[in-house]
Amino acid sequence: MTKEKIIAVQNLSKQFGNFIAVNSISFEVYKGEIFGFLGANGAGKTTAMKMLIGISKPTSGEALVAGFDVKTNTEMVKRSIGYMSQKFSMYDDLTIKENITFFGGIYGLSRNQIKEKTEKLVSQLELEDAVDKLVGSLPLGWKQKLSFSVALLHEPKIVFLDEPTGGVDPITRRQFWEMIYAEADKGTTIFVTTHYMDEAEYCDRVSIMVEGSIEALDTPKNLKKKYNVASMNDVFLKLARNVE
Amino acid sequence: MKRFIGFVTKEFYHIFRDKRTMFILFGMPIAQIMLFGFAITNEINNVNIAILDKSKDDETHKIIKKIRASEYFNIEQDIVNENQIESVFQKGKVKAVLVFETDFIKNLQTLKQAKVQVITDATDPNMANTIANYVNSILLNYTQEINKNSKASHLIQTQTQLYYNPELKSVFNFVPGVMTIILMLVSAMMTSISITREKELGTMEVLLVSPLKPFQVIIGKVFPYILLSIINATIILLLGFFVFGMPIEGNLFLLAFESVLFITTALSLGILISTVSNSQQTAMMLSLMGLMLPVILLSGFIFPVSSMPMALQIISNIIPAKWFIIIIKAILLKGATINVIWKETLILVGMTVFFIVVSIKKYKIRLE
Numbered sequence: 001m002t003k004e005k006i007i008a009v010q011n012l013s014k015q016f017g018n019f020i021a022v023n024s025i026s027f028e029v030y031k032g033e034i035f036g037f038l039g040a041n042g043a044g045k046t047t048a049m050k051m052l053i054g055i056s057k058p059t060s061g062e063a064l065v066a067g068f069d070v071k072t073n074t075e076m077v078k079r080s081i082g083y084m085s086q087k088f089s090m091y092d093d094l095t096i097k098e099n100i101t102f103f104g105g106i107y108g109l110s111r112n113q114i115k116e117k118t119e120k121l122v123s124q125l126e127l128e129d130a131v132d133k134l135v136g137s138l139p140l141g142w143k144q145k146l147s148f149s150v151a152l153l154h155e156p157k158i159v160f161l162d163e164p165t166g167g168v169d170p171i172t173r174r175q176f177w178e179m180i181y182a183e184a185d186k187g188t189t190i191f192v193t194t195h196y197m198d199e200a201e202y203c204d205r206v207s208i209m210v211e212g213s214i215e216a217l218d219t220p221k222n223l224k225k226k227y228n229v230a231s232m233n234d235v236f237l238k239l240a241r242n243v244e
Numbered sequence: 245m246k247r248f249i250g251f252v253t254k255e256f257y258h259i260f261r262d263k264r265t266m267f268i269l270f271g272m273p274i275a276q277i278m279l280f281g282f283a284i285t286n287e288i289n290n291v292n293i294a295i296l297d298k299s300k301d302d303e304t305h306k307i308i309k310k311i312r313a314s315e316y317f318n319i320e321q322d323i324v325n326e327n328q329i330e331s332v333f334q335k336g337k338v339k340a341v342l343v344f345e346t347d348f349i350k351n352l353q354t355l356k357q358a359k360v361q362v363i364t365d366a367t368d369p370n371m372a373n374t375i376a377n378y379v380n381s382i383l384l385n386y387t388q389e390i391n392k393n394s395k396a397s398h399l400i401q402t403q404t405q406l407y408y409n410p411e412l413k414s415v416f417n418f419v420p421g422v423m424t425i426i427l428m429l430v431s432a433m434m435t436s437i438s439i440t441r442e443k444e445l446g447t448m449e450v451l452l453v454s455p456l457k458p459f460q461v462i463i464g465k466v467f468p469y470i471l472l473s474i475i476n477a478t479i480i481l482l483l484g485f486f487v488f489g490m491p492i493e494g495n496l497f498l499l500a501f502e503s504v505l506f507i508t509t510a511l512s513l514g515i516l517i518s519t520v521s522n523s524q525q526t527a528m529m530l531s532l533m534g535l536m537l538p539v540i541l542l543s544g545f546i547f548p549v550s551s552m553p554m555a556l557q558i559i560s561n562i563i564p565a566k567w568f569i570i571i572i573k574a575i576l577l578k579g580a581t582i583n584v585i586w587k588e589t590l591i592l593v594g595m596t597v598f599f600i601v602v603s604i605k606k607y608k609i610r611l612e
C-alpha cells in the first residue's frame with residue numbers, strides 16, 4: 001500500500017453549546033485504504049464525518065480532505081468525495097433510473113455518461129428488471145447497495161459511508177463489503193462508520209471513538225494483540241469499560 | 245443549466261407522484277372557487293320581499309301585480325311606513341323592501357319619471373345584488389311597455405340601497421381572496437414542506453454534499469412552485485371571469501407582474517419557514533398558523549379591515565396578503581394602473597427583500 005495521505009485531521013473539535021460532541025481528534029487516512037470509524041451510539045462519528053465532508057463547520061482544528069482544507073475549500077472537497085448518509089440517501093418516490101439520472105446530473109455527468117453508468121450499475125447489481133420500479137419498493141439491502149453505487153457515480157477519490165449496513169441481514173452485509181473491497185481495489189479510499197464489530201475486522205485500519213475522543217487507532221490485528229483479546233468486539237468492550 | 249433542469253424534473257416527479265400534493269395544488273383552488281361561487285348563487289326564486297307603497301295608485305298597483313306574478317318574488321307583506329323597514333329586516337322575513345315614492349303616478353305622468361327605492365339586506369351580498377338586478381329588469385320591462393303604448397319616454401328610476409354590508413362583499417371579493425389564499429398555500433406552505441421533507445429524509449445532506457451550492461438547491465426546489473402558482477392564479481382568474489362574471493378591468497401584464505411579485509413574497513416566506521423547521525409537521529403548522537390564519541382573518545378577505553379593532557388594523561399592515569388583496573382588487577375591479585398602486589407594490593417588494601435577506605442569514609447559521 002502506498003502511504004499517500006488523503007485525509008489529515010489535526011485536533012478537530014465540534015461543540016454544540018456546552019456539549020463537546022467531537023473532542024480534538026487527530027488521525028490520518030491513506031489513499032486506497034478502508035478506514036473503519038467505530039464508536040458507540042452518540043460517540044460523535046456522524047458529527048466528525050459531517051465536518052470532513054464540508055457540511056458542518058469545525059469549532060476548532062484542521063482537516064485536509066483530498067488535499068483541500070474543509071474550512072476554506074469546501075467546494076473542492078465536495079467535488080472529490082462521495083457520501084452515503086446514515087439516513088437513506090435516495091428518493092423513494094423516484095425510480096432507480098430516475099435516481100441515478102438525478103444524482104449523475106447534479107454531479108455534472110453528461111447524458112451519455114449517465115446512460116453508460118446506469119447500464120453498468122444496474123447489471124452489476126442485477127437490477128435489470130427493476131430499473132423502472134420506485135426505489136421505495138425495494139428491500140433495504142438493495143437500496144443500500146444502490147445508494148453506495150450512486151455515491152460512486154462521479155468516481156470520487158474518497159467515499160464516506162455512515163453506517164451503510166445498518167439494519168440488514170448478514171448475507172447482504174457480506175455482499176455489501178464485497179462491493180467495498182472491489183471499490184478499494186480500484187484505489188478509492190473508503191471511510192466507513194459502523195456498529196458491527198465483525199465489520200471492523202474487514203477494515204485495513206480502525207479508529208475507536210468514545211465520547212468524542214479517539215481512544216484507539218490501528219489495524220484490527222494490532223489492536224487485538226495490544227488488548228490481548230480474540231475479536232474486535234472484545235477490544236471494543238475493553239475500551240468502553242475503561243472509560244466508565 | 246442542465247443540472248437545473250435535472251433538478252426541476254426531479255421536483256416535478258415528487259409533486260406529480262404525491263396525491264396529497266396534487267390535491268392541494270389543483271383540487272383546492274377549484275374546489276374553493278366553486279364552493280364560494282355556488283354558495284353565492286346568482287339565481288333567485290320566490291324571494292320574500294316587502295312593499296312600502298306610499299302612492300297607492302294605478303301604476304304602482306300594476307307594477308306590484310307584475311312583481312307578484314313573477315316567480316322570482318313573493319310579496320310577504322305590505323308595510324305602511326319607513327319605520328317598519330328596519331324591523332322587517334331584523335325579523336329576517338324579507339330580503340328586500342321596495343319603496344314607491346309618494347305621487348308616483350303624478351311624477352310619472354307629468355315629469356315622465358318616478359322613483360322606486362330597492363333596499364336590500366346585503367348580509368348575503370350576492371343575493372342583494374341579484375335582487376336589485378331582477379327588480380330593475382322588471383321595472384325596465386314595464387317602462388318599455390308603457391313607452392311603446394304611449395310613444396313617450398317614461399323612466400322609472402331605481403335607487404338601490406344596501407343594508408348591513410355596504411361594501412357588498414361578493415364574488416368580486418372572494419376571487420381575489422381565494423387567489424391570495426391559494427398562492428400563499430402553494431407558494432409558502434408547499435415549498436416549506438417540500439424543503440423540510442428533504443431535511444427530514446436526510447436527502448438534503450446529500451444535496452449539500454454535492455457540488456450544488458445551497459442557493460442552487462433552494463432555487464431548484466422553489467422553481468416548480470413558481471410555475472404551479474402561476475398556473476393556479478390563471479385557473480382562478482379564468483374561473484372567476486368565465487363562471488362568475490368577475491370583471492378584469494386592468495392591464496393583464498400589470499396583473500401578472502403583481503401576481504408574480506406576491507408569489508415571490510410567499511416563496512420567500514416559505515423558505516424562511518423551512519430554515520427554522522426541521523420536520524414537515526412543524527413547517528405545516530408554522531405555515532397554517534403563521535401564514536394562513538392571518539391571511540384569512542386579517543387580510544380583509546373575510547372581515548373588512550376598517551371594522552377591526554385598532555390594534556388589529558395596525559397588525560394587518562405587516563401581512564403581505566392585505567397589500568396584495570388591495571392591489572389585485574384595484575386592478576381587477578377598478579382597472580388601476582401602477583400609478584395608483586405603486587405604494588402597495590413597493591411595500592410588497594420591501595417585504596420580499598426583507599424575507600429573502602433574513603432567510604439567507606438563517607440559512608448560513610444553520611450550516612454552522
Ligand SMILES: Nc1ncnc2c1ncn2[C@@H]1O[C@H](COP(=O)(O)OP(=O)(O)OP(=O)(O)O)[C@@H](O)[C@H]1O
Binds near residue numbers: 021
Ligand atoms: N446539531 C446538534 N446539536 C446538538 N447536539 C448534537 C447535534 N448533532 C449531534 N449532536 C449530539 O452529538 C453527539 C454525537 O452525535 P453523532 O450523531 O455524531 O453520534 P454518532 O456517533 O454518529 O452516533 P450514532 O451511532 O447514533 O449515529 C450526540 O450526543 C448528539 O446528540
Ligand SMILES: [Mg+2]
Binds near residue numbers: 045047162
Ligand atoms: Mg451517526
